[in-house]
Amino acid sequence: xxxxxxxxxxxxxxxxxxxxxxxxxxxxxxxxxxxxxxxxxxxxxxxxxxxxxxxxxxxxxxxxxxxxxxxxxxxxxxxxxxxxxxxxxxxxxxxxxxxxxxxxxxxxxxxxx
Amino acid sequence: xxxxxxxxxxxxxxxxxxxxxxxxxxxxxxxxxxxxxxxxxxxxxxxxxxxxxxxxxxxxxxxxxxxxxxxxxxxxxxxxxxxxxxxxxxxxxxxxxxxxxxxxxxxxx
Numbered sequence: 001x002x003x004x005x006x007x008x009x010x011x012x013x014x015x016x017x018x019x020x021x022x023x024x025x026x027x028x029x030x031x032x033x034x035x036x037x038x039x040x041x042x043x044x045x046x047x048x049x050x051x052x053x054x055x056x057x058x059x060x061x062x063x064x065x066x067x068x069x070x071x072x073x074x075x076x077x078x079x080x081x082x083x084x085x086x087x088x089x090x091x092x093x094x095x096x097x098x099x100x101x102x103x104x105x106x107x108x109x110x111x112x113x
Numbered sequence: 114x115x116x117x118x119x120x121x122x123x124x125x126x127x128x129x130x131x132x133x134x135x136x137x138x139x140x141x142x143x144x145x146x147x148x149x150x151x152x153x154x155x156x157x158x159x160x161x162x163x164x165x166x167x168x169x170x171x172x173x174x175x176x177x178x179x180x181x182x183x184x185x186x187x188x189x190x191x192x193x194x195x196x197x198x199x200x201x202x203x204x205x206x207x208x209x210x211x212x213x214x215x216x217x218x219x220x221x222x
Contacts, residue, residue: 042214104156
């Protein structure tokens with residue numbers, strides 16, 4: 001059974017640019033959530049999607065957005081990049097029943113110069 | 114506000130030296146307590162789910178327990194390959210999982 005796939009794995013951008021990250025969940029999982037991981041803050045919740053609907057959103061500025069497609073694949077976008085956006089962005093898939101475990105991808109490492 | 118606190122931040126053990134990691138939580142309406150292992154440069158890997166106080170789960174040298182306010186991850190006779198960051202997380206049923214900042218475990222041969 002294939003796991004969660006995130007692309008790209010690594011990317012370098014400059015301030016002011018935008019970036020789009022992609023996540024393909026485990027087959028049969030309809031929920032995709034996104035987390036930002038930094039050394040000081042740990043994993044911070046960005047948003048969660050289930051069947052193309054955003055069900056919850058974390059405390060991040062509007063520059064961070066996401067969407068989910070009918071095949072459950074998800075993308076997140078960060079516009080007008082800032083240095084502080086440098087982080088590991090993790091995607092997790094689950095059945096979406098609100099109590100089950102999350103299965104994470106290996107992450108997209110974003111560096112903003 | 115829902116909160117998860119892990120201690121210690123870092124732990125160094127000799128191979129075979131058993132210890133416990135702590136996860137204290139404040140969640141209104143706990144729907145699940147999860148433990149994950151994360152290796153450098155990788156995403157977290159699921160270990161255990163605990164749903165109610167008194168519940169215990171075991172996997173190889175790891176055993177997770179849950180009370181009404183905290184969870185412990187007991188590591189018995191650890192080996193160097195157990196070195197990793199261990200994360201705990203909770204959910205209160207809002208499709209949002211709250212993570213602690215983790216315990217970095219180093220097991221020395």
